[in-house]
Amino acid sequence: MSRRERAVAQEASREFDAYFRAIIAERRSTPRDDILSALAHAEDGGERLSEREMLNILRLLLVAGNETTTNLIGNGMLALLDNPDQLARLRDDPGLMPAAVEELLRYDSPVQTTFRRVRADCAVNGFELRARDNIAVLVGGANRDPDVFEEPDRLDVGRASCPHLSLGRGIHHCLGAPLARLEGRIAFEMLLERFARIDLLGSRPKYRNGIVLRGLRSLPLSCVRA
Numbered sequence: 364m365s366r367r368e369r370a371v372a373q374e375a376s377r378e379f380d381a382y383f384r385a386i387i388a389e390r391r392s393t394p395r396d397d398i399l400s401a402l403a404h405a406e407d408g409g410e411r412l413s414e415r416e417m418l419n420i421l422r423l424l425l426v427a428g429n430e431t432t433t434n435l436i437g438n439g440m441l442a443l444l445d446n447p448d449q450l451a452r453l454r455d456d457p458g459l460m461p462a463a464v465e466e467l468l469r470y471d472s473p474v475q476t477t478f479r480r481v482r483a484d485c486a487v488n489g490f491e492l493r494a495r496d497n498i499a500v501l502v503g504g505a506n507r508d509p510d511v512f513e514e515p516d517r518l519d520v521g522r523a524s525c526p527h528l529s530l531g532r533g534i535h536h537c538l539g540a541p542l543a544r545l546e547g548r549i550a551f552e553m554l555l556e557r558f559a560r561i562d563l564l565g566s567r568p569k570y571r572n573g574i575v576l577r578g579l580r581s582l583p584l585s586c587v588r589a
């Protein structure tokens with residue numbers, strides 16, 4: 364990260380805290396039916412979350428829930444455009460949408476990598492791992508595992524079984540999974556309902572850099588209203 368990028372990030376971080384500090388204070392005095400009020404008034408053994416703890420939770424929620432879902436919609440739309448037979452199938456049978464969202468999560472995973480520290484010496488598929496090793500879990504690779512998925516490189520919006528790892532597994536399974544699925548479903552449903560024709564506009568879209576998140580820089584489309 365360049366010095367300038369770091370300065371911009373620090374300024375954004377200060378603005379983020381200032382914006383939420385005011386809202387946290389307001390929710391402490393006047394609670395509403397929202398997550399900020401719930402956090403502000405949560406109690407455990409007489410203890411409450413400090414302002415710093417709340418700011419960190421809000422940062423996690425915003426970062427974890429923002430670009431990920433954006434990438435699901437962008438990567439998913441591109442996958443459908445690349446596979447017009449699957450797009451047509453989904454238009455013909457909107458009941459496939461829940462399965463399609465799972466398949467789009469699998470096919471071009473918005474989160475490609477998660478990280479873990481090994482707790483005890485063990486072996487995985489013949490690879491020796493030592494306690495305290497740091498490992499990168501390649502979610503995108505696991506989602507194309509031919510031992511788990513039939514024809515893994517094929518987009519199949521009606522795939523019967525789709526045990527992808529795109530929303531994680533175990534105790535760190537994505538907290539926002541139901542919201543992510545709902546947002547994806549609504550976005551794809553609305554796009555297909557509102558536009559009778561959707562085409563890529565201009566040259567092939569490019570992906571942003573990075574090994575954790577996988578998403579497009581932009582996805583210009585030409586759309587014809589239904």
Ligand code: HEM
Nearest residue numbers: 427428431432435473474477529530531535537538539543
């Ligand atoms: C398509 C959208 C999303 C994808 C692909 C996604 C993916 C993931 C993945 C792979 C993990 C596990 C990370 C790990 O094991 O290290 C995770 C955790 C998490 N996600 Fe999501 N996520 C999405 C949307 C959201 C939304 C909308 C929210 C919140 C509003 C959210 C909040 C979180 C949080 C708080 C965690 C951490 C859970 C923990 O460590 O206990 N995510 N997500």
